[in-house]
Amino acid sequence: MNEFNIILFLCNWGPHVAFQTLQDRREKIPYEIKMVRIPCTGRISKALLLKAFERGADGVALVGCRPGACRYGSGTLTAQENTDDARQILNIMGVGEQRLRQATFLPDDAEGLFEFLKTFSQEIRTLGKSPVEVSEKSVTKAIDLQQVARAVSKYDIFSCQDCGKCSSACPLSLTGKSFTPRAVASAMIAGDIDSPIVIEGIWSCLTCGRCYERCPRAVNFPEFVREVREIYQDAGIKALEPHGGFFQSMMRVQGSASLNMDRWSWLPESVHLNMKSKILFFGGCAPYFDIFFRKFLGPQTQNILLDSLRLLNFFDVQPSVLSNERCCGHDLLWTGDERGFRKLAVLNAEAIHASGAEQVITACPECYRTLAVDYPRHGIETKFKVIHLYDFLNREIEKGAVGFKPIDAHLTFQDPCRLLQEEELKALPRKLIGHLKPRSFREISESETGPICCGGCAWNGCDAYVKAMQVNRLKQARAGGRDTLVTACPKCQIHLKCAMEDPFLGQALSMDVKDLTSLIAQSIYWA
Amino acid sequence: MKRPKDRLHRVIIIGMTPAGITAANKLGELGIPVTLADTDPDMDAKLARPEWRLPSGVPFNHAHRPGLIRILRNPSIQCIMPAEIVSVKHSPQGFRVRLKKRPVFVDPDRCALCGNCIQACPVSVDSSRKAVDFETRRSLPGRVLIDKRKSPLCQEECPLGVNVQGYLALTRAGKYAEALDLIRQDNVLPGICGRVCTHPCEAVCRRSDLDESVSIRDIKRFLADQEVNCGGRSSGDAVQATKKEKIAVVGSGPAGLAAAADLARYGFSVSVLEKENLAGGLLRYGIGPYRLPGDVLERELDYIRSLGVAFITGSLIDPVKDIEDLKKRFDAVLLTIGSCRDRMPGIPGEELExxxxxxxxxxxxxxxxxxxxxxxxxxxxxxxxxxxxxxxxxxxxxxxxxxxxxxxQDMPADAGExxxxxxxxxxxxxxxxxxxxxxxxxxxxxxxxxxxxxxxxxxxxxxxxxxxxxxxxxxxxxxxxxxxIGQIGALAAGKGLEVSAEGLIVTDYVFRTNISRVYAAGDAVSGPSSVVEAMANGRNSARTVAMDLGAADALPPIPARPKDRPFPVIAADIPFHARPTIAERQAAVRKKDFLEVSLGLSEPQVKEESGRCLQCGVCSQCLLCTEACGEVNAIRHQQVCEESVEQAGVLIIADPHIVPSIKGDDVIRVYAPPGTRTDVNAMMVRGFAAAARAMSLLENVAHRPRGHAMAISQPEPALISEIRLGVFVCRCNRSMGWVDEMDTYIEALKHAEDVVHAEVLNAACLPETTAYIVKTVMQKGITRLVLASCVCCPLNFVCSACTDQRSRLKHGLFSGTGISRSMVEACNLRGEVLRIIADDSELALNRFIRLMNRSVKRAKRLKVFSMPARNYHFTTAVIGDCEASLHSAWTLARAGMDIVWLEAGANLPRQLQDYPNLTRWEQASVMELSGTLGDFRIRIQAEGSEQIMQAGAVIIGERARKTIQYIHQEGLPGIYVDAAIQESGQHGIPFLYPCATAIPGLYLADPPGVQVSKRQKGEAAAVLAAAVMPRGPRQSKGFTVHVDENLCRGCGRCLQACPYQAITMKRNELGVWTSTVDAALCKGCGNCISVCPTGAADSPYRNQAYLEQMLEEVLGNSELTD
Missing domain, CATH: 3.50.50.60 (FAD/NAD(P)-binding domain)
Known part of the structure; x- marks a missing residue:
């Protein structure tokens, strides 16, 4: 299909009048322009902007009212911000910011709009077709019961003794959500797989693994949920995707082979890289997160990457990086899009192999888990060793010769699920924290039997219960005068900061959130 | 007026200026009947004036479009436009306004603005405008306008009244057949008159003021000849004799032929009796074939025969002796026997051979x-x-x-001859x-x-x-x-038929002779005249015959022209251009035979020559528009200027340029003193103030809601779960073309799953078609509708591109019909598909199928709309003791509303003490303000104790605005209410009327930056507060946002994003806060949706799933999804 596609999101007010004037005059509006009318450009989220690219748009224009003429006041500004953010992300992904434009017109400026449309469509033609490959969506079909049965037996769901230990550990169940792994398990066995409550349960599961840990029969519920999600996706049962599915879109876009990505140009010159190094640093999605959440949460997850590289340099490692580094695929995998995951995995593995790296170091628990465990598990050949930065740091620090400056804070720590699931890694963060010199450190809650999830590990299933869970978590974290929450995963930082964003509870929940890597980087010195 | 009680419960507003419009809108909301008149034909065009552009940069007509459309749809507002105000006088009940409603020759309730007429119109006023045209499709009312002037002189001067300008326009447009048809309506002998007419039209042609008159006669000849040259028909539309009466026309000269043709068109059986063996009379035997060839005559006779006229030749009738016999055989006899006896000089020797x-x-x-x-x-x-x-x-x-x-040079003969x-x-x-x-x-x-x-x-x-x-x-x-030396009457006086001394038949002024059922016309009555005069005579007598026989109803409606609209001035830049010369055979050759001398104009000459016509009457009344309009039948060429008298209790003058002088203190004038700078915000405030004064003057009858009430939704039919789909497709009068496969597709759709009805309609916005849709929905039990027309959405919502037609269709479908807006999926077929048919019909068809497919699919997934219900208090609180606040309170008190005046100050004017509905609380000190429309809570400190007062609307003075905090919701920080008005380049201020604030129901008594008196500002705030209270059930909205409580994280981003305080939060049982949307306040912008992290906020109509699906569809991936 060589036809160009430009999505024109058109505000009902000013520009719609201008557009209609063009229609009435039968002006030759370029055929590739496909208009989607919207109430206000402020209505269009970054997710929808990106969704258009994911689904095959070569260009997207968000056209609204002139500044000061927005019917609803701030829509134009919001649109500007959303467009700016999305453009940055498109740049990083190699789709190119030129493909996304925001423009504003007064209702009587039909000529201006016409000129814009003609110019933009010409620009897109000059740029050529979008490099994004549209993934075929699976044809809706009924749930494949045999597949469900296979999954039930594969994960030995039958062995569930209905003891309820999972429910008493499940953070969502504890919050009061009518969801328990046990109930979902028995529904699955009973073949009750398409009732709304079961579907909601499957999409709500945090896959944190508390239940698995507690299960006397070692039923791997998270993996089972993951597989059921795949079955659901195949059957067209859509995931509950927060943020309008922005992150899933972003990852699917990255599944396109021909992207010319620009992942690392933001790095300061003080960071030393060696592109021939046998050690490769795998960054993860942090740069996208900081752009996406800039307006509200102001997360600092990109700094984790910077601090990781500084720490590597500190210990005389000059790693290489992949300028075409894709998302590891963790989130697609865990929201049941195995195909999307596989595309990313193949592209990443190929790129790493091509770089000649033998070791891959990452600071992100999800990247670690996905590269180290899930790539091989899904048959992606990996001719490299995956090491978590904490592992590297721990080994280096234990060599001695480094010291830590005091940190003027009372710390507590939020465990990332994906590290907890790796036996050899779960103790590392505490070991590292042990080297630090804070004013105090205490676990969030000694009374609890185990750590609790931050509330969202694969951008799925966020809701009021998750919020309640996070609120409880933060209240516990703040108890006893602790003021700084140390996290070890960008998502923990984002989600717990989000929970603090509450007009009523905000004051009671607010605390500093610091990433462990950054804390180490900021306080370490050669003794 | 002796007693205010007598004041008529109606307001006349003259002038659709920003002030007039805002006044009309507020009065409309208050339920007070309004008559709105203006000399302009188009509200939209008038309000587009650059000086009325808002500070935000948006032209007034666009910014206030929802209000303008509401005015049109409000049954209690009557719009008279274009109208001329003849006089304004006081009356015992208020005012009497005499006005002339100018005809625009179009029925605004039917016009579809499809543009067919414009395409058909052959008259171009200038390069961009036709005689029938519209400003834009957003014209209000949405109808074309026909620019018609007084009757052109050529037509006036033609005894037959032939529409000369009409056929010249058609000729110029190359529509020769249509031009000839138009001539034949009034002149059945175009070929003959195109040769021998004395063309009085040319004598008066205004073109001769410039250079030379247009060669009208030669063009007529060309048209008649062209028909033959092109092998076209020379027959009329055979008229069936619809009437039983038979009529004899005696004599087949011009008068007889013209009369016979007309009588046949009236529906009579007509026989023409001719004494010679060949018909034609003088045309055959009095005019040389070198001027009028025989075959031309034969052709015209054929045409008349084709109308159903029978010719009986060789039948000599003695008008005196044979009358009684003829009367037995025919129901009427018309004598058109000519004056065929030569006058002799009466000199010696006349008897010589x-x-x-x-x-x-x-x-x-x-x-x-x-x-x-x-x-x-x-x-x-x-x-x-x-x-x-x-x-x-x-x-x-x-x-x-x-x-x-x-x-x-004195010879009366034609100079050319x-x-x-x-x-x-x-x-x-x-x-x-x-x-x-x-x-x-x-x-x-x-x-x-x-x-x-x-x-x-x-x-x-x-x-x-x-x-x-x-x-x-x-x-x-x-x-x-x-x-x-001329002819004289051939008849001699005798018994029976009365004959004059000159030998002419004596008739009354409408051609009746002294014998009943016997009529006479033509030269036999008038004496010798020209062909065209004889014909005119014949036609007039035919009309009398028809009327006497009771066939007047058969007369076609006669197009009317406004007598007092002058011709356009002849532009100074028209180049001089002489008449063309006609080719003639050389004298030496032609004098040897009887063949025609003149060869007529060539086609290029005719093109050029018809282009010289100045089109004096602008609209040429060629009636091509009527034909093009077709079934829509909106053109009313016969409209005349209507004079009417409007009575009202209150007169508001909003445009000083329109109104003749009237004196009196009770005339409300809302315009700035001459010479002041135009400030559109000030104009609006004046308009509101005028509405306020009108409301006060009509206090005895105004509707006064009191106490508190629940305003609920109109009971709407629920969205029935069974899907019975009806598909209605409008092809907009075929104005943009149509592809037959579209019909085929819709035909096939009838057999699709869930579809119970599928139909293509010619124009859905016509009243009867809309009614038909409603009837079909009822009869077939349709529960979901796909409406493919120009309507973009079925919502109770007007955006700035909505048109009269869309709104009319929606109004017809949803007002009290039992059809719920939530049942309907509307798509803009006109804009998306029909528009491109002309350029690429294949693409259009492709898009049509895709659009219809997705609309059908979507219609099956429609969701029920929310129904706003909320508590309203009907007391208004006025805060502050400034002059503006005083006038707010006073206005509302006079209008009979319940008022509490807080911080009133000690010096209460005496006049205000008498209002029982006004409670004054001068010692009260307002601590803070919270809530919104209908449900404000005002925390007051009075005499040492604190209390909460509830009010439906609040008006605050300027000092109060700066000192009293507004708290959106308890627990949230307070703000001082912003008084800013939208301004170009300034983000964050929603569109608001002056005096209004972003907090619904909260008004500013004295908005800063608006240059009008404090009194007027106070009054304006008062009328806004009075009009905001609901007076009837609320409509379901559909576009409002709904927050899914289970998904809401209570992050409060939506709260920040909402400009209208529509979102509040409540604590759920989990101990976290979740948002709820007040559907009565939500305007559906969706800015909250885009910031919601979880997808909890969404709109039932065009929700996230819709937008995603839409993307799939327009990107052509739909076949991949389902």
Whole structure:
């Protein structure tokens, strides 16, 4: 299909009048322009902007009212911000910011709009077709019961003794959500797989693994949920995707082979890289997160990457990086899009192999888990060793010769699920924290039997219960005068900061959130 | 007015200015009937004036479009436009306004603005505008306007009233057949008149003021000939005789033919009785074939035959003897027998052989009884007959001489004819009076002549000939002398038919003779005249016959022209351009035969020549628009100026340029003093203030909601779960073309799953078509509708691109019909598909199918709309003691509303003390304000204790605004209310009326930055507060946002994003806060949706799933999804 596609999101007010004037005059509006009318450009989220690219748009224009003429006041500004953010992300992904434009017109400026449309469509033609490959969506079909049965037996769901230990550990169940792994398990066995409550349960599961840990029969519920999600996706049962599915879109876009990505140009010159190094640093999605959440949460997850590289340099490692580094695929995998995951995995593995790296170091628990465990598990050949930065740091620090400056804070720590699931890694963060010199450190809650999830590990299933869970978590974290929450995963930082964003509870929940890597980087010195 | 009680419960607003419009809108919301009049035909165009652009940069007409459309749809607002205000006077009940409603020749309730008429119209006023046109499709009311001026002189002067400008316009547009049809409506002999008409039209043609008159007659001839040359039809639409009466027309000259054709068109059976063997009368035997060839006559006769007229030739009727017999055979008899007897000079020797009466002479020649002539032929006279006789004689070998008693330049004959005759060798001997014929043996040999000289001019300015003395007499040898000095009546007085001394039939002024059912017309009544006059005479008599026989209903409606609208001024830059010269056969050749001399204009000449027409009447009344309008039937060419008298209790004058002077304190004037800078916000405030004063004046009858109430939704039919789909497709009167496969597709759709009805409609916005849709929905139990027209959404929502047609259709579908808006999926077929048919019909079809497919799919997934219900208090609180607040309180008190006046100050004006509905609380000090429309809570400190007062609306003074905090919700930080008005480049301020704030129900008594008096500002705030209270059930909205409580994280981003305080938060049982949306306040912008992290906020209509699906569809991935 060589036809160009430009999505024109058109505000009902000013520009719609201008557009209609063009229609009435039968002006030759370029055929590739496909208009989607919207109430206000402020209505269009970054997710929808990106969704258009994911689904095959070569260009997207968000056209609204002139500044000061927005019917609803701030829509134009919001649109500007959303467009700016999305453009940055498109740049990083190699789709190119030129493909996304925001423009504003007064209702009587039909000529201006016409000129814009003609110019933009010409620009897109000059740029050529979008490099994004549209993934075929699976044809809706009924749930494949045999597949469900296979999954039930594969994960030995039958062995569930209905003891309820999972429910008493499940953070969502504890919050009061009518969801328990046990109930979902028995529904699955009973073949009750398409009732709304079961579907909601499957999409709500945090896959944190508390239940698995507690299960006397070692039923791997998270993996089972993951597989059921795949079955659901195949059957067209859509995931509950927060943020309008922005992150899933972003990852699917990255599944396109021909992207010319620009992942690392933001790095300061003080960071030393060696592109021939046998050690490769795998960054993860942090740069996208900081752009996406800039307006509200102001997360600092990109700094984790910077601090990781500084720490590597500190210990005389000059790693290489992949300028075409894709998302590891963790989130697609865990929201049941195995195909999307596989595309990313193949592209990443190929790129790493091509770089000649033998070791891959990452600071992100999800990247670690996905590269180290899930790539091989899904048959992606990996001719490299995956090491978590904490592992590297721990080994280096234990060599001695480094010291830590005091940190003027009372710390507590939020465990990332994906590290907890790796036996050899779960103790590392505490070991590292042990080297630090804070004013105090205490676990969030000694009374609890185990750590609790931050509330969202694969951008799925966020809701009021998750919020309640996070609120409880933060209240516990703040108890006893602790003021700084140390996290070890960008998502923990984002989600717990989000929970603090509450007009009523905000004051009671607010605390500093610091990433462990950054804390180490900021306080370490050669003794 | 003696008692205010007598004041009529209606307000007249003159002038659709921003002030007039805002006043009308507020009064409309208050339920007060309004008559709104303006000289402009189009509200939208008028309000687009650059000086009324808002500070935000948006033109007034666009910014206030929802209000304008509400005015049109409000049944209690009557819009009269364009109207001229004739007079305004006081009356016992208020005012009496006399106005003239100018015709625009279109029915605004039917016009679909499809544009067919514009495409059809052949008259271009300038390069961009036709005689029928519209400003934009957003015109309000949405209808075309026909620019029609008084009757053009050419048409006025034509005895037949032929629409000359009309056929010239059509000719210019290359529509020759249509042009000829138009001529034939009034003139069934275009080929003949195109040759021999005396063309009085050309004499008055305004083009001659510039250079030369347009060659109207030659164009007519071209059109008639063109029909034959193109092998076109020469027959009319065969008219079936619809009436039983039979009519005899005696005589087949021009009068008889014109009358017969008309009578046939009225539906009668018509027989034309002709004494000769061939029909045509004088046309055949009085005019030379070199001027009017026989086949032209035959063609025209054929045309008349095709109308159903029977010709019975060779039947000599004696008008005196045979009348009674004819009356037995026919229901009416029309005598058009001409005045076919030559007048003779009455001089000696007339009895000699060789002396011929002219008509007899010509008849003998043209019937080929005379085949050759001797050389010396003298013709006496100077009219067309004399010239004809001379030219005919010349063709039979004679060397004719015309003897004329005046000068050659005084000859009444057509100048062109004289020229041609001279070219053919005819000699004219002017100033020669023949006094006797002389001969021997009874045979003419000489004429005796006496020279004359020009004497005193007569009434026409032509000098009377004065004969010289006998001594100057001379003799001239002649073989034949032809007397061509006119004709006289042929009849002699006798029994029965009354005949005048001149031998003419005597009739009354409408052609009735003294015998019942016997009529007479043409030269037989009037004496000799021209062909066109005779025809006109015939037609007029036919009308009398038809009326007398009760067939007046058969008369087609007559297009009307406004008599007082002058012709456009002749533009100074029109280049001079002479008339074309017509090709003629050379004299030497043509005088040898009787073939036609003139060859007529060529097509390029005609194109150019018709282009010279100045189109004096602008609209040419060619009626192509009526035809193009077709089933929509919105054109009303017969509309006339209507004068009406509007009565009202209150008069608001909003445009000083429109109104004649009227004095009196009770006239509400809302315009800035002359010379002041136009400030559109100030104009609006003045408009509101005017509405406030009107409301106060009508206090005795105003609707006053009191206490508190629940405003609920209109009970709407629930969205029934069973899906029975009806598909209605509007093809907009085929104005943009249509592809037959679209019909096929819709036909096939009838058999699709869940579809119970699928149909293509010609124009959905016509009242009867809309009613038909409603009926079909009811009859077939349709529960979901796909409406593919120009309507973009079914919502109770007007955006700035909405049109009158869309709104009209929606109004017709949803107002009290039982059809819920939530049942309907609407798509803009016109804009998305029809528009591109002309350019690429294949693509259009492709898009059509995709659009219909996705609309059908979506219709099955429609969701129920929310129904806002909330508590309203009907008390208004006014806070502050400034002058503006005082006027707010006072206005509301007078209007009978319940008011609590807080911080009123001690100096209460005496007039205000008497209102029982006003509670004054001067010691109260307002601590803080919270809530929104209908449900404000005002925390007050009074006499040491604190209390909460509830109010539905709040008006605050400027000092209060700056000192009292507004708290959106308890627990949230307070703010001081922002008074900013949208301004270009300033983000964050929503569109608001001046005096209004982003907090619904909260108004500013004294908004800063608006240059009007504090009194007017206070009044304006008062009327806004009065109008905001709901007066009826609320409509379901559909576009409002709904927050899913289970998904909401309570992050409060939506709260920040909402400009209208529509979102509040509540604590759920989990101990976290979740948002809820007040559907009564939500305006559906969706800014909260885009910031919601979890997808909890979404709109039932066009939600996230819809937008995602839409992307799939328009990106062409739909086949991949389902």
């Amino acid at each position: 060789g002396v011929w009466p002219c008509l007899k002479f010509l008849r003998r020649i043209f019937s080929e009884e005379i085949k050759s002539l001797p050389a010396k032929v003298a013709i006496i006279g100077g009219g067309n007959s004399a010239i004809d006789a001379a030219r005919a004689a010349a063709r039979l070998g004679a060397e004719p001489t015309i003897l004329y008693r005046r000068r050659q 004289i020229r041609q005759a001279l070219e053919e060798g005819v000699k004219i001997q002017e100033l020669t009076q023949v006094v006797s014929f002389c001969g021997r043996n009874g045979k003419l040999e000489q004429v005796k002549c006496i020279p004359t000289h020009p004497g005193k001019p007569d009434s026409r300015g032509i000098p009377q000939p004065v004969m010289g003395s006998e001594s100057e007499a001379f003799f001239q040898d002649v073989d034949i002398a032809v007397a061509a």
